[in-house]
Amino acid sequence: MGRVYYIYLLLLIIFYFGEVISERRLMVNLYSSEENKISESSRAKRSLDKKNYCTTNGCCDSRNDDCNLFYIGKNATCYCDTFCDQAPIGHVDCCPDFWITCLGQNLEDPSTTILPSTSFPASTGCYKDGSYYQDKSIQKDNCNYCYCHENHWKCTDHTCLVEPELIHFINKGNFGWKADNYTQFWGMTLNEGFEYRLGTKPPSPSLLSMNEMAHRVSPDEEFPLFFIASYKWPDYIHRPLDQRNCAASWAFSTASVAADRVAIHSEGRHTSNLSPQDLISCNVHNQNGCRGGHVDGAWWFLRKRGLVSHQCSPYEMNDYTNRYNICNISSITDKHGKSHATKPCPNRLEDSNYLYQCSPPYRIPSTEREIMKEIMENGPVQAVMTVYKDFFLYKTGIYKYTGRSENNPGSDGTHSVKIVGWGSLQNMERFWIVANSWGNTWGEHGYFRIARGKNECGIERLIIGAWCHILA
Incomplete structure (x- = not known):
């Protein structure tokens, strides 16, 4: 009887260990x-x-x-x-x-x-991307802020200037250009992009009614397939500056076109870049500095008073909060209409406070060949264009508006730029070569190409030039 009991006990132990092993395998697998x-x-x-x-x-x-x-x-x-x-x-x-x-x-x-x-963690709090945040935490996601309240995120719903979905849409489509994400635009709303990165006021009726120059292009006149002003006038054409978050494209484009034309028309005797800061700070009549301005007012100022060089009065606006810089240049006008600065340069390392002046601006006919002739003979011209949200994302190629803003009221703005040349692809697609004012990390080293002969984004609607002679 005792032997039977021990055999039973032995079988029970074997069964127990089998269960333990089975459970371990279960947990491991x-x-x-x-x-x-x-x-x-x-x-x-x-x-x-x-x-x-x-x-x-x-x-x-x-x-x-x-x-x-x-x-x-x-x-x-x-x-x-x-x-x-x-x-x-x-x-x-x-x-x-x-x-x-x-x-x-x-x-x-x-x-x-x-x-x-x-x-x-405590019962209150929120999770985002695998991380825990305490209740009442605030996190920024691109241009929107999210607030953790009782286990739930409450977020703002702004349209951002940089939208990864739009970048993907453009790069996967057949638009002829590619988009990119720019760190200087990340975190800004679309409205902030229009408010701080453009700055040219829509042309006034009087500006649009300005008489155009007489047509000068003969029907049989030929133009090169490719032309860029810096090839014809080396060292006379100035590279794009960066306006940053100062809505003053009206000042940057005017100063840049004037600087190029001063160098060309003086045959290289004066090649300094001109100061957009001087326009922003001193051209205050009906202008709003970093909150926008009119291109015709900028040209009027260039005619009456003139601009110092960029070296004399460097650009100082680091962001859109720096709007009210004091004008540091005063002047008098002699009997010949020549302006002379009466104060030294704000930049104490620069001695020359010479004021460069231009003649009254003139309007070039809004036809492709007339614009080409003007650029090839007298230098880069100023253009006023409409900007849509996809333009901020431009990286390379021939820009054409994708149409993604048509149903969004207020999703466009007015911008002014400098056209420096033109070109054509092998498929005969024609384009303008244009200098922007968003620095050399944007677009094609600060430039962009845009469809030519189609008035894309209204870029051929208002073309301005001036004769920037040098008075003794």
């Missing part, structure tokens, strides 16, 4: 059978990865779909919430360190229990 076939090198990599999921980013109570990370071993999303292991075995979607970090369970030795190294 929570993931699918496909994952158990990963090579030993992958297993080693995964063992290193186990320390970098829930341990780093925290655990979540109940179900929280935002409490996720990218699991390298499975090339999929894994979770650190307590809902993640509720699915049938082989289909759980917990991160590999969930059990030991969040539950204190050692899957390789189920009989061992340790305290979780990461406790669940």
